[in-house]
Amino acid sequence: MTSLSYQYVVLRCVPRVDREEFLNVGVVLYCQASDFLDVAWEVDRDRLAAFAPGLDLDRVCDALDFVAGVCAGDRRGGAAAGKPISQRFGFLKAPKSTVLQPGPVHGGITADPAADLTRLRDHLVG
Structure with a gap:
């Protein structure tokens, strides 16, 4: 089994930057050795609406879809999606x-970056 190092960030929804309160909504994982960059996200609309009444939840999901486009290197990610994978991360x-x-x-260390991304999302988001 090969051990690969990876880096990840948790994506936070921060409805009011001045209050510094947030809910975790996704995880981006980058593994250079396997050329892997992906995001796993989940928006609990009821929880987020209770946390931040008036927040445009569709815009939050659109922003997360943009992140997915950057990770995938497709048109959803705009100009950033055309950069090398390390620059995208x-x-x-x-x-x-x-x-x-x-x-x-x-x-962290993994043998399967995609599986760890799912594990991290399940553990940290929601």
């Missing part, structure tokens, strides 16, 4: 002052 992990923000970068 760099773009996604950079701090932002928007409703969708990445948390700190964490790391």
Whole structure:
């Protein structure tokens, strides 16, 4: 079994940046050795609506779909999607002052990046 190192960030929905309160809505995982970059996300609409009444939940999902496009390197990710995979992860992990923000970068070891992405999403989101 091959051990591969990876990095990941948890994506946070921060409806009011001034309050610094957030709910985790996704995980981006990057494994350089296997050329893997992907996002797994889930928006609990009822929970997020209770947390932030008036928040446009469709726009949050659109932002997460943009992240998926950057990871996949397709048109949904705009100009960022055309960059090399390491630069795409760099773009996604950079701090932002928007409703969708990445948390700190964490790391781990895996034999299956896709399986670990699902595990992290199941453990950290919701």
